[in-house]
Amino acid sequence: MPREVIGALDIGTSTTRCVLAEVASRGELRVVGMCQRSSQGMRKGQVVDVDACARIVREVFTSAVRMAGVRVVDVHVALSPLHASLQATRGVVTVQSDKYEVSDDDVLKVIQAAKMPALPPNREIIDIIPRQYILDGYGGLKDPSRMVGMTLELDASVVVGSLTALSTLRRTVEQAGYSVASFVLKPLALGALVLTPDERELGVQLVDIGAGVTEVSYFEGGTLKAICVVPIGGRNISNDLAVGLKISLSTAEKIKTEVDWFSMPDDKIFDLQTFGHVESRQLQAQGVLDVLEPRLEELLQLIRQQGASMSGRDHPLAGTVLTGGALRTKALAHLAELYLGGGARMKVAAVGAVDDPSLNTAFAVAAYAVSRLWPAQPMHSGKMLSGVWSKAKGIWQNLWE
């Protein structure tokens, strides 16, 4: 019997990653291949050169397919909040069965009905987030199946993508030799994977700090409520270091990972090759921190402001969960606790056996795609995704050992 394999793709500003996952019986996910390469043709979270970007996409899939020994045609593609928005919507249908018992078909129909809001011509619906089902005025239902009533309503948000961004991504994937099975809004997939049901219920901010942009989202009442993007990422921090210390970007990237207030000895000295000097120059760690600190603070202040405006409180009740490659900058991870802690719990999410938070998105998209192919869930269930992930974890570990 042919194996059903899903491809997930995350084209980041700095790195392009793909994950191949096999769907076993009962919707379990098994990671069978993956690959990551430095991105090309990307700028601040968006494709600016389709040819260059498509070349890298083809490379990552060719390598992952070789590793997995399976073919993949359709790919689920991560979509940044940069190119998407949430729009409230409502669907209403009459329950069809004789005894007015809500069937799976009625649920699908009300979801379809809610997917019909008026949209500007340059927008496309890529997903729907159910908030509550209402049956003859009886609201707050997570799953109306088998309940009895005459009118079924769905209160939801649709995820609306920019047509230009979607068609550019589609062209990129097609030029690489694959086709787009679906677009997956990154925070939706990540939230299902790295947040606990309690956090999503109480109110939690999820922050993905990448190379080009920082994507901020807010969950409350069990679902994704708001998304936004702060146009600063790890690369801006490296840029500031490079300019401030007159060093190359690659040197800046390197020392960025080493600088840390909390674990670094006070007298730590960096040997830096500065522009205009043949000899390397010695610089005390404090000099590096003086350049780094204001930029990190600025980024964290912006994240904090977003969290406050999305949650309507100083800090979201269940705190902030951080992910993304820039967390590997130790100083950032430590400062984040000071700026975003606010008495609420804060944690750094790193999924799986590989402790690399920048890989979370590709995994999350694979898990989310599997959960969509397994349609037993009327609401997207984080619990299910966690189950999917725990099954995948062991296999993932093997791929890296």
Ligand SMILES: Nc1ncnc2c1ncn2[C@@H]1O[C@H](COP(=O)(O)OP(=O)(O)OP(=O)(O)O)[C@@H](O)[C@H]1O
């Ligand atoms: N080992 C590491 N130590 C320190 N920083 C790291 C490390 N690995 C990655 N980074 C930083 O993480 C950032 C890249 O993060 P990530 O891979 O999540 O971004 P991306 O997904 O390519 O970009 P974006 O999401 O913004 O489009 C870079 O700025 C890089 O400096």
Ligand SMILES: [Mg+2]
């Ligand atoms: Mg990213």
